[in-house]
Amino acid sequence: MLRRIKGGVHPHDEKKSTDDKKIAVLPLPKKLFVPVHQHIGQPSVPVVKAGDEVKKGQLIAESADGRGTPVHSPTSGKVTEIGNYPHPLYGKSPCVVIESDGLDQWQEGLLTDRSWEVLSAAEMIDIIFKNGIVGMGGAAFPTHIKLSPPKDKKIDTLIVNAAECEPYLTSDYRTMIEYADDVIKGTQIVMKILGVQKGFIGIENNKPKAISLMKEKCKGKKIEVVELETKYPQGAEKMMIKAILDKEVPSGKLPMDVGCAVQNVGSLKAVADAVEKNIPLIERVVTVTGRTVKNPVNVMAKVGTPFTELFDFCGGFRGANGKIIMGGPMMGMAQVSLDAVVVKATSGIVSIADNEVDLKEELACIRCGRCIDVCTMRLLPNVLSILSEKGQHQTAQTDYNLMDCVECGCCYYVCPSRRNIVHYIRQSKAKNAMLRNAIKTGSK
Amino acid sequence: MTPDSSAETKINLYAPHIMSGDSTGRIIWTVAAAMLPALAYSSFIHGINTLLLILVCAASAVAAEILFQLVTGRRITAADGSAAVTGLVLAMTLPPLLPLWMAAAGSCFAVIAAKQLFGGLGRNLFNPALAGRALLFVIWSGSMRTAWNVTSEGNIPAEKLTSYGIIPQQALDVITSTPPGEGMYNAATVIPWFTESFTAFYDFMIGQNILKALFAGNSGGLTGEAAVILVLAGGVFLLWRGVITWHIPFSFLISLSFASYFFYSFTGSVSPGFITFIHIISGSVIPAAFFMAADPVTSPLTGRGMVIFGTGCGIFTFIIRSAGFYPEAAFWAILLMNAAVPLIDRITKPPVFGLNRSSK
Numbered sequence: 001m002l003r004r005i006k007g008g009v010h011p012h013d014e015k016k017s018t019d020d021k022k023i024a025v026l027p028l029p030k031k032l033f034v035p036v037h038q039h040i041g042q043p044s045v046p047v048v049k050a051g052d053e054v055k056k057g058q059l060i061a062e063s064a065d066g067r068g069t070p071v072h073s074p075t076s077g078k079v080t081e082i083g084n085y086p087h088p089l090y091g092k093s094p095c096v097v098i099e100s101d102g103l104d105q106w107q108e109g110l111l112t113d114r115s116w117e118v119l120s121a122a123e124m125i126d127i128i129f130k131n132g133i134v135g136m137g138g139a140a141f142p143t144h145i146k147l148s149p150p151k152d153k154k155i156d157t158l159i160v161n162a163a164e165c166e167p168y169l170t171s172d173y174r175t176m177i178e179y180a181d182d183v184i185k186g187t188q189i190v191m192k193i194l195g196v197q198k199g200f201i202g203i204e205n206n207k208p209k210a211i212s213l214m215k216e217k218c219k220g221k222k223i224e225v226v227e228l229e230t231k232y233p234q235g236a237e238k239m240m241i242k243a244i245l246d247k248e249v250p251s252g253k254l255p256m257d258v259g260c261a262v263q264n265v266g267s268l269k270a271v272a273d274a275v276e277k278n279i280p281l282i283e284r285v286v287t288v289t290g291r292t293v294k295n296p297v298n299v300m301a302k303v304g305t306p307f308t309e310l311f312d313f314c315g316g317f318r319g320a321n322g323k324i325i326m327g328g329p330m331m332g333m334a335q336v337s338l339d340a341v342v343v344k345a346t347s348g349i350v351s352i353a354d355n356e357v358d359l360k361e362e363l364a365c366i367r368c369g370r371c372i373d374v375c376t377m378r379l380l381p382n383v384l385s386i387l388s389e390k391g392q393h394q395t396a397q398t399d400y401n402l403m404d405c406v407e408c409g410c411c412y413y414v415c416p417s418r419r420n421i422v423h424y425i426r427q428s429k430a431k432n433a434m435l436r437n438a439i440k441t442g443s444k
Numbered sequence: 445m446t447p448d449s450s451a452e453t454k455i456n457l458y459a460p461h462i463m464s465g466d467s468t469g470r471i472i473w474t475v476a477a478a479m480l481p482a483l484a485y486s487s488f489i490h491g492i493n494t495l496l497l498i499l500v501c502a503a504s505a506v507a508a509e510i511l512f513q514l515v516t517g518r519r520i521t522a523a524d525g526s527a528a529v530t531g532l533v534l535a536m537t538l539p540p541l542l543p544l545w546m547a548a549a550g551s552c553f554a555v556i557a558a559k560q561l562f563g564g565l566g567r568n569l570f571n572p573a574l575a576g577r578a579l580l581f582v583i584w585s586g587s588m589r590t591a592w593n594v595t596s597e598g599n600i601p602a603e604k605l606t607s608y609g610i611i612p613q614q615a616l617d618v619i620t621s622t623p624p625g626e627g628m629y630n631a632a633t634v635i636p637w638f639t640e641s642f643t644a645f646y647d648f649m650i651g652q653n654i655l656k657a658l659f660a661g662n663s664g665g666l667t668g669e670a671a672v673i674l675v676l677a678g679g680v681f682l683l684w685r686g687v688i689t690w691h692i693p694f695s696f697l698i699s700l701s702f703a704s705y706f707f708y709s710f711t712g713s714v715s716p717g718f719i720t721f722i723h724i725i726s727g728s729v730i731p732a733a734f735f736m737a738a739d740p741v742t743s744p745l746t747g748r749g750m751v752i753f754g755t756g757c758g759i760f761t762f763i764i765r766s767a768g769f770y771p772e773a774a775f776w777a778i779l780l781m782n783a784a785v786p787l788i789d790r791i792t793k794p795p796v797f798g799l800n801r802s803s804k
Contacts, residue, residue: 011462167462238797251799325461334457352461363468363524364566368740369689370466378794380745401796409460416468417566423458 001227002205003243007376008231009410011167011330013206017296018170018289023178024299026313028104032074032304033085033095036061038344039134039142041068046096052079055107057280060096069132069142072280073098074302076105088307088326088340089333095341098304112278116185121193124275131274132281132344136266137161137172137235138327140345143267147193153256155194159244160187160201162210162265163228163235166328169348171285172265174298176203176210179269184217186268189275191222194261199223200244206230232330233408237262239376251404266347281344286310290351292319305342307335307349322357325350330409363417371411371421377404381411381421388424393431402428472525474687478678479532479668479735486670490540494667497547498535504548505531508555518564526565527555533573536668536731537775538580539591546584550576570782571742574775581770589771666772668731679734688738691747695754696733696761697724703762729761732774742782749785749792756781 037043044061048054054073061071077100087093116124129144149155160183164172176183191199201218203211205227215225226244228234238249240262247258255262263271266284273279282303289296294315301310307324311317325332326340329350371381379401387396396402402425411421487495509527513520522528531551538547554576562568581588668675682688704723708716723729737743737757744753760777770776 009464011464242797248798251796253798323461325459327459329459329461331459332461333459334461336457356462358463360467363521364564366468366471366566366741367743367745368468368471369745372745372794377797379796380793382745400793401799404796404799407459412460413462414464414466416466416471418463418467420458422460426458 002229003202003226004229005231005234005239005243005376007374007378007410008233008239009374009413010230011232011413013230014168014289015170015173015206018168018287018298019173019207021170021174021296021298023174023285024297024313026299026301026305026309028075028100028102029302029305029309030100031080031306032077032098032100032302033306033339033341034060034071034074034098034304035085035087035090035093035095035341035343036071037087037090037093038071038132038303039069039140041065041142043094044068044071046082046094048073048079048082048096050079050081053077054079054098055105057107057110057282059280060098063129067142067145069134069144070130070280071096071132071303072282074282074304075100076103077101086335086337086340088335088343088346095304110278110280112276114276114278116189116192116272116275119275121195124189124193127275127278128271131270131279133267133270133274134281134344135264136270136284136344136347137264138331138345138347140343143263143271146261146263147190149194149256149261154259155256155261156196156198156259157245157261158187158191158194158196158199159240159255159260159262160199160223160265160268161235161237161240161262162201162203162207162214163240164207164265165204165230165232165235166330166332166347167232168289168350169287169328170289170298171287171347173207173210174287175265175269175285176207176214180213180217182269182272183265184214184221184223185276186270186272187223187263188221189271190261190263190268196261197222201225202228202234202240202244204228204230204234233376233406233410236376236406236408238406251401284342284344284346286342286346287348287350288314289348290324291353291356292317292321292351294318301342301346303342303344307338307340307342310342310349311338317351320354321351322354323352325352330413331407358418360418362419365417365419368416370414370416374410374414376408376410377401377406379405381405381425382419384428385411385419385421385424388428391431393428394435396425396428397432402432405429469524471687472529474685475682475735476525476529476532478681478687479529479536480678482668482671482674482678482731483532483535485674486540486667489670490667493544494540496544497538497540497542497667498532500544501535501538501547501551502528502531504551505534505555508552509560512556512560516560521565524565527559530554530559530572530576533571533735534576536666536735537573537577537728537772538667539588540667540670541591542580542587543591546580546587550580553579566741568741569785570779571736571739574736574779574782577772577775578779665726666728668735669726669728672725672730675731675734679730682734682738688734688740689747689750691750692738692743692754692757693733695751696737696757697729699755699758700724700729700761701758703759707762707766723762723765727765727774728772729774732761732778733757736775737778737781742785744785744788744792746789746792746794749788752788752792753781753785756784 042064045064046061048060055076058073060073077098080099081097084092085095125144133143134140187199201214241260270281286301287298288310324335365382375381384396405425407422409422483498505527506522509522554572558572558575559568701720704720705716708719744750757777760780761774764773
């Protein structure tokens with residue numbers, strides 16, 4: 001049975017150009033710029049210094065507070081410097097610069113061969129933490145935190161997010177096709193850690209091959225493959241849970257409050273690699289695509305690889321670029337520099353052609369109501385944008401549920417007046433946060 | 445252009461980066477296009493004054509907007525088409541032979557007082573065209589009630605059409621035989637009067653073959669109701685293009701039908717169904733439902749709100765028609781409901797995901 005959500009939009013998915021392309025291996029870059037900040041939270045602290053020799057998989061930055069994730073060297077070589085270089089999300093950010101020695105030599109003690117079935121949940125969480133695994137769907141939330149819910153939250157269901165609802169991206173799809181066994185293994189591992197009996201894999205119905213392959217692999221296991229309607233933002237956590245279990249995560253709460261954990265396909269492959277082979281998260285599948293990319297590909301890219309290397313691998317550009325985006329075009333971040341690097345959360349790099357960029361002027365809201373029809377959180381996006389324009393950020397929060405917005409961008413996508421409603425909402429959220437901080441510090 | 449930190453950048457860095465490609469300009473010009481067949485046919489039937497009336501309304505609306513924006517130092521936004529559409533909608537609501545300077549005055553009032561003073565496109569509370577018409581009606585009620593095209597030269601094209609068999613002879617009879625100011629210049633206004641002697645009303649309607657006249661020719665009505673069928677086609681076009689949704693027109697027509705049917709049933713009419721039908725196809729109800737009530741700016745935001753709004757329009761139309769005195773009750777009903785939109789929006793806020801319903 002096909003599961004549906006209310007609201008949402010149907011952008012042209014543009015996946016054709018890469019969905020049949022096998023994951024290629026990128027030639028070893030000469031220099032890697034590995035950011036120490038690759039998860040949500042405090043940046044990690046480098047433990048190497050300029051001049052140190054490092055091996056592939058060696059720890060180069062450790063968690064600052066025990067909650068963040070460590071970072072490992074993606075290849076063997078020499079640390080030339082620790083300095084600020086372009087980060088795809090945080091502007092210029094501290095990076096460990098590693099000059100590759102071309103040998104790509106693993107550190108000793110890695111590449112083990114152990115079975116997850118003999119390990120305990122606590123041991124596996126520790127392994128996941130030590131190997132620096134984060135949510136690879138784009139949010140980069142540390143996986144070990146997600147897998148250690150507070151004692152009073154009983155989790156009974158694991159949902160594997162394989163919707164990949166963003167246009168253009170095919171990295172999760174290729175991971176499912178080429179690493180199906182690893183994905184299933186990762187799912188079983190996480191199910192064991194959380195002690196859940198029931199797992200679901202939610203896949204949009206524009207990926208029939210992945211659905212049939214996963215169904216076949218899940219036979220005899222407690223995992224059910226669920227076919228989802230192809231619709232953006234089906235892959236948003238709350239929408240996944242709604243479509244599969246028909247549960248609504250209460251406002252301001254997390255999936256664990258309805259007994260759910262949601263994990264991305266890529267993260268599960270990384271979990272399987274970490275637990276069985278002790279391989280840290282140092283490379284990931286990246287879709288490099290867009291209308292101006294000569295030869296779009298899916299590529300296994302090391303963390304810290306500059307985008308320029310990826311585009312060179314694709315044969316460069318044809319035609320004029322408008323924007324380069326890390327992530328999908330609906331929620332990704334436009335880049336100001338092609339020197340930005342692949343991080344653990346880089347699911348894809350998409351080029352938007354010059355003529356696709358909409359520079360038309362923003363007009364007043366004509367109350368057509370399209371944003372309301374597509375809002376999956378059932379908010380009044382146009383009202384929020386107008387309140388933000390007027391500076392009534394508090395009203396937006398108290399009367400119009402500002403904080404429930406998940407910033408999926410459907411409202412802007414459909415807006416005939418080209419109002420960047422999401423951006424107005426982000427501004428309101430930021431203004432309110434500033435006000436809260438001011439009140440907090442003022443009352444001390 | 446390659447993204448480059450040094451380049452002076454106009455691009456928006458924040459997601460989303462793609463759009464559906466729809467535009468407000470397209471929506472507004474689609475509305476204009478949907479009105480054109482009905483207006484063109486009207487000009488054809490009523491003659492040159494009507495054509496000029498339509499052009500003057502649109503041109504003076506655009507001129508008024510540009511002038512206002514020049515004087516107040518705002519950005520000129522006439523290209524979005526909203527002023528032109530206001531003018532066209534106003535023309536629909538005027539008698540075909542109204543003096544042109546009155547039409548121009550109404551247009552200027554509509555754009556400046558009812559739209560620009562409220563903050564311009566998207567911020568006006570009342571439908572500008574209907575506000576303009578209301579003003580004209582209050583000031584020049586004489587002309588607004590008598591400038592119908594009944595026996596003038598404007599009927600020559602209608603005669604031609606009849607001789608070619610395009611419109612029926614009966615329709616022409618209605619057009620040419622009804623004197624102005626009395627009798628059937630507008631079906632809506634005669635309905636309350638005829639409820640007292642229903643048989644006469646029934647004979648009158650059937651005898652003159654009013655149905656054919658309303659659909660194919662004209663019933664001596666406003667510019668916008670020369671041919672109800674063309675107005676309806678325009679409305680369906682808007683529905684098909686997704687410019688309006690079904691909520692308002694349908695709830696409007698259905699609630700008016702219900703109110704009329706029950707009223708005439710309970711007051712002992714022989715054929716409540718027939719009178720209800722006349723209610724729907726006459727007195728500008730169809731143009732009002734599709735082109736004026738369904739205006740997104742002055743109607744509620746959510747589907748539920750729109751249904752409340754449309755239902756209110758239908759009921760007020762019936763009340764004003766049967767108890768009141770003004771013709772074109774539908775326009776007054778819409779203005780009344782426009783005032784209620786902020787309230788309707790407030791009580792029909794959608795239930796936020798994960799908030800109003802506890803998780804199952």
